[in-house]
Amino acid sequence: MTTTAKIVSVKGREVLDSRGRPTVECELEWSDGNGERSGTVRAMVPSGKSTGGAEAKELRDGDPARYGGMGCLKAAANISGDLGKALIGMNPADQRAIDDKLLSMDTSPGKDKALIGANAVLALSMACCRAGAEALGVPLCRHINGLARTAVGGGEVKMCLPVPCLNVINGGVHAGNALAFQEFFLIPSGASSFAEAMRLGAETYAKLKKVIEAKYGKRDTGVGDEGGFAPNISSPEEGMSLLMEAIEGAGHGGKIELGSDPAASEFYSKEKGAYDLGFKCEEPNVKTAQEMVALYQRICGTFPMALLEDPFDEEDFESHAELTKVVGESVEIVGDDLYCTNVGRVNKGLEAKATNAMLLKVNQIGTVSESLDAWALCRKSGWGVFVSHRSGETEDSFIADLVVGIGAGHIKSGAPCRSERLSKYNQLLRIEEEVKGLPYAGKLFRTPWKL
Incomplete structure (x- = not known):
């Protein structure tokens, strides 16, 4: 299945996770271009406590006067700003192209997303994946299954309940x-x-x-x-x-x-x-x-x-x-x-x-x-x-x-x-x-x- 849908607008916001700490949410609008089909999706990013040293790096504000330095206003601004704007007009169903675009904007020395925020990047990536499924008119799990088949080099990937x-x-x-x-x-x-x-x-x-x-x-x-x-x-x-x-x-x-x-x-x-x-x-x-x-x-x-x-x-x-x-x-x-x-x-x-x-x-x-x-x-x-x-x-x-x-x-x-x-x-x-x-x-x- 294919779609000619395009990403119309992207907005980032700071929300709270289950520990009452800030995280980010991406809100994304897509449209098929002729006004017949469109939608709005959201994606929120979790955060770990027991973390590995090699993990991609979240972007936190570091302002001790606000959420003890754990605020995510900078990451949310990156979603609304340069990262999100770079995706406007792209097809949300083309996950690889979207993620490649986001990764090309990672200028951190260790390529660990520290400067742009792995939390900001993931919110956009997940939101696009959800929008891609909507644009294709299939359940999210089926859209991901198609992406998985491509990632593994073609052939069947059996879906199952875990x-x-x-x-x-x-x-x-x-x-x-x-x-x-x-x-x-x-x-x-x-x-x-x-x-x-x-x-x-x-x-x-x-x-x-x-x-x-x-x-x-x-x-x-x-x-x-x-x-x-x-x-x-x-x-x-x-x-x-x-x-x-x-x-x-x-x-x-x-x-x-x-x-x-x-x-x-x-x-x-x-x-x-x-x-x-x-x-x-x-x-x-x-x-x-x-x-x-x-x-x-x-x-x-x-x-x-x-x-x-x-x-x-x-x-x-x-x-x-x-x-x-x-x-x-x-x-x-x-x-x-x-x-x-x-x-x-x-x-x-x-x-x-x-x-x-x-x-x-x-x-x-x-x-x-x-x-x-x-x-x-x-x-x-x-x-x-x-x-x-x-x-x-x-x-x-x-x-x-x-x-x-x-x-x-x-x-x-x-x-x-x-x-x-x-x-x-x-x-x-x-x-x-x-x-x-x-x-x-x-x-x-x-x-x-x-x-």
Whole structure:
């Protein structure tokens, strides 16, 4: 399908994310040129807290008198100004041309979008993608599927409904408890549909709240940035045991696997060259990389683990490779801070056989096309791709259509709680209803092309 639609106007504005911090929104008008069809779309950009050093750089105002320096008026002005004006008259369905134009305006020395703002660039890229789908008259996931087929070099890219990986226990820099690991997931891969997966996850989440209240008291059932609980625990085994108790108590044993994002860069000590599981405590609990491999092996042997994300520091390719070698056949080892959705870093990971999967966060790299390039490299290499939200989120549901369009097989968007998380899950429920015939990835979430 083709369209002669053109971008008519672009406006940027400062809005707030789920932490009450500023972010940017792009509002874009398109028209077919003869007045018969037109539309207005919006796109909002999330922001991370636990971020990789190689991520594309947001533009913040730096004015301490306003939002503690975190304002986004400069980024919003860039959307309304030079960046947006450069896109006027372009076809919103031509995603690659739009993203190439935006990238050509990146004059930052490290080509990390620091001067123009990765947040400004991404807002424009996502808005154009949404406008392109409208102009073509197709659902956003189908438009993205077409872009994915081109990115991978032609041929079919099977769309599917993803397995939701629900972050229901928080630690690390996302919580005030002593737990070093940042996230613990429920992975309902044994469900028969996405809707059933959400039901299993939501019922287990409700049961988990009761389990935590009975063990630690009502105070520990408050939720964090991503909707997960932060009970007063200190070891990953305690977190896994709580999840297993909730799964069994909810009657879903055998249908839900477990996963975790240790976000190990946050507790890696460069001075000691080791990992401190007590980094939030008075007493350190330092482990070498080899001891961490042994810890992960023990966890994977004790619990029904399906996924580990960022188990080592973002520059520790060697330890990632060692863990992948010993547990990678049964467990997906995902690189997040390790790769930052960056083709160059993924290539390094492929050479080192560091992991068997990549986390995809569109705001880590800054454009839809660059995200698709990283996905395509993984797909060609037989790696899994795990689509993710950020801890500072918005009500924008773009990644729900993205995960379906590229057939990635699994997504994390927090717990089944908080509207900025549920906006993605609810959009997936709509897609399941409206786009007929899409299979649920289920146990094949690592290799959805085999569906």
